[in-house]
Amino acid sequence: MSRGSETLNGGGVERRNLESLGEKMQLSSVFQAGGLNYALISDMETNKTIISELPPTLSEEFGALLRGSGAEPGSPLVLEAGGRVEGYGVFEFSYGPTSWGVPEAGAFSLMTYGERILKVVPRLNFKKRGVERAVLGLTPEDALLFVERSAGNFSAAYSTCFATAVEDALGLGVPSEARWTRAVALELERIYNHLYVFGRLAEAASQNIAATQTHALRERVLRLNSRHFGHRYLFGINSIGGVRRGLPKDERSALTTEVRLVAREFSELVQYFLSSRIFLDRLQGTAKLTRKDAFGLGTVGPSARGSGVQWDDRLTFPLEPYEDIYVNLETEDGEDTMARTMVRVREVESSSIALRELLDRMPSDGTKSGPDRRRADGLGAGFSFCRVESPSGDLIQVVQLDGGGRVSGLHVRPPSLVNWLPFARSLEGTVFTDFQFAFESFGLSFADSDR
Amino acid sequence: MPKIWILRGLKKGILTTAYPKSQPTSEEVPTRSLPPRPTDAADWPAGERGCPTGAIDSGDKKVDLGRCVYCRFCSSAGFAFEDGFGSRAGAMQASLTGNCATGTRHIFGRSFHVMMIDVGSCNACNLEVLNLSNPYYDLSRMGIAFTNSPKHADALIVVGALNQAMVDVLRRTYESMPEPKLVLSVGACAISGGIFRGAEGFVSPAGDAIPVDVVVPGCPPSPVQILEGLLLAAGRLKEEGVRR
Structure with missing residues (x-):
């Protein structure tokens, strides 16, 4: 142990x-x-x-x-639960791996007789790069480059999770300021991903004004990332033992103000659009995932919280700043696309409030640990793990280091991977036009699950 | 309700970038100006293997932009980032490869239909391509449109490190496009494999599977850089990067 x-x-x-x-x-x-x-x-x-x-x-x-089922690059990973669907006129409709509806390489087999989706079978590993094996034998610092590129839009979550696990294995004391800065990055990442999901849902419902306005807000957050962290998708922000760049005091207040503005504009937009019957009709009752299924299939993140499952790593596995910061557990009982969307909408608001608190109360004790704080003994004695709430849910990484401090094992449990089956379940019995709403509301990413 | 939207829209003013009428700002192409460095670069551990992607030739200190993933380990290792990238404002600029048939590019004129194919990316390049349609970049103002089908596409944007499972898909997509056709390799992964060039899942640069006309370096390239690549592909850019 x-x-x-x-x-x-x-x-x-x-x-x-x-x-x-x-x-x-x-x-x-x-x-x-x-x-x-x-x-x-x-x-x-x-x-x-x-x-x-x-x-x-x-x-x-x-x-x-x-x-590691399907761990070999090039071998498909077919997530099929239950038997084949038989019946008059039932055929298999293949969707992907190149399509604009899902702007990533991944495929689905849809069982249908023409209109209703009877069953969805996600087919993964079209973009398996083999991050877990590529990092073996590397120093954790070099390994970070691979880990943060597992899923570009969850990069802050991935690198924070990995860095925290490694620091823990090394017994490396990390200054509070660095940990708080990481939390700021995590919240920014959550905000832009939630905006993306809302924008894509609006696109799917042909609410073009909502879509473009939301995407414009997201662009603003991406530019904030770029200005304050040096990368639009938050690559290269973390290092083992700290963050590569801290947030100076004057930048903190500017960032707070900007994020508040984005959150306020977004909540105004949402107010308008959720009074639109057309939009609501597309979300309400679409792709239901019952609470029992959500729990039984191990759903994570906003998708699970939309079905009433109460789990958020920020509260249930709090890394340093989250013990001191107020984060509201956003859950809904609607079990449908609307509920999942509302969880995300409210999380944008609560993330912006958490960000303000993070930036206001951020300690100033440096952004990296000194070399003297490194514990030399006990390397290779076991494993250490970390859980981080990525925008789409609970991300787990288990890291092993060898005697020389190199990575000798990495296990990643991405949030998207466990959300495929709940997604497939939620689509059973729905119609083709619901597909995109379900897909976007679960916030699924093939890059994340294939890694 | 619609009235409110018109007012809201007007109140916002113009968000769209002035590019390509003028040079892009540093905010639009963050990789071209130096982003915030580590607060005290010298104290940070540099990548153990020097440049993790082998982009920097230690001999003549030239940088292969197609390989650079912008990790900035070189700036910690004492290698002056600016030196390698040259004084040219166009560092990290889209460029034509030898393949490109210059004669036919101009026929795309003001109607240019583009399809994106992901062959194993981390999703960041995909998102940057999608971002082109947001109000800040608004690529439809230049007569460029996204299309779902290779049969309707004039150009193919390839993103990601080519995976074994996608080799055949990429070839078949390319073959289904009508002539004349262009291919853009977008991002370090598509151009050279980027950080994943040694990973198991990576097969070859996209350019080895199908002929590539334009490369857009970056990890990921910003939307303006991709736009630049598209305009370059359609023969609508002069050398200095502004519309002719």
Whole structure:
């Protein structure tokens, strides 16, 4: 058992036997470390993260997952749940891997008899680059370049997650200012991704004014990223032990003001558009995902919160600043596209409030750790992990370092990967025109799940 | 309701970039001006292997822009970033490759239909291409439009590190396009593999699978850089990057 997971953030982590997996517990990930198989379990009742060794019987069951099913680049990963759909006139409609509706390389097999979607089978790994294997043997600093390019639009979440796990394994003390700066980047990333989702939904509903205005707001956030962090998609902001560039005092107030303006304009826009019957009709009741399914299929992020599942890593696995910052857990009971959209809409607002607090109260103790704070012993003793709430949900990374401080193992559980099956379930029985609404409202990214 | 929208629109003024009538600002092409550096560059660990993508030739200190992912490890390693990129304002500028048949480009004139294909990107390049249609860049004002089908496309934008699963798809997409056709490699991954050039999933630069006419370097290139590549492809740019 790793020291890492015990020391990490003091709370939320305990070790337990998998046999006691209760009703309210969710198996979030399985991984191999040091020749042993582990399960990472989220306890929804006590909001704790539990690491448990997998008994041999279960290891066999999850064998494919542990070995990394479809891990070979070029081999397809077909996420099929349940049997084939048979019936009069039922045929398989293949969508992707090149299409404008889904601006990424990924494919779906849709079972249909012409109008209604009976079943959706996502086909992944068209863009598997093999990040987890590419980083083996690299220094964590070099590995960051790969990790942050796993999913460009979740880059801050990816790099913060990786850096935190590595720092934890090394016993590296990171100054608070650096951690708070990372949180600022995470919130900016959340805001622009949520704006993207709303804009895409508006596009899908042919609400062109809403779409262009939302995309314009998103462009403003991207430019803020560029101005304050040096990259529109927040690449290269993190380093092991800190951030590459801190936010000077004068920039903090400017950033606060700008983000407030964006959030205010967005909430005005939303007010107007959610009074439009046409738009509402497309969102309400579309692609329902019941709470039972959302929990049972392990849905994460705003998609799960839209179905009433109460889990947000910022609250349930709080890294440093989030213990001190007020973040509201946004949930909805609507279970449909509307509910998922409203969770995101409200999170833009709550993120902007959290940002203001982050920037107001940011400590000034430097942006990187000194070399003297590095603990030399205990390298290679186990694994350390981290969970970060990316814009589309819970991102888990498990990092192992060898004796020389190089990466000897990386396990990534991307948020999109677990959201494909809930997405497919939500589309059963809907019509073709609902497809895009479901896809966008889940905030799915092929780059994220393929990595 | 519509009345409100007209007022709102007018109140906002013009958001759209002045490019290509004038040079893009540093905000529009952040990679061309130096972005905020690490606060104290010397203290940061440089990439262990020097330039992680091999973009910098340590001998003559030339930079292969098609490989640069803009990690800025070089600035920590004491290699002056500006030196390698030259004094040319057009560092990280779109350029024509040897393939490009100059004769036919002009026929695209003011109606230029473009399709994007992702062959294994991290999604950042995809988003930057999509951003071209937002009010800040508004590519339709130049008669450029996105299309869904290769059969309707004059140009193909390739993004991402070419994956084995996408090689055949890329070729077939290219073959279904009507002649004359142009191909743009957008982003370091499509041009050279970028950071993923040594990764298992990467097969070859897009240029090895299909003939590429224009390369747009960057990780990811900003929308104005992609726009520049599109205008260049359609033969609508003079050397200095402003519309002729």
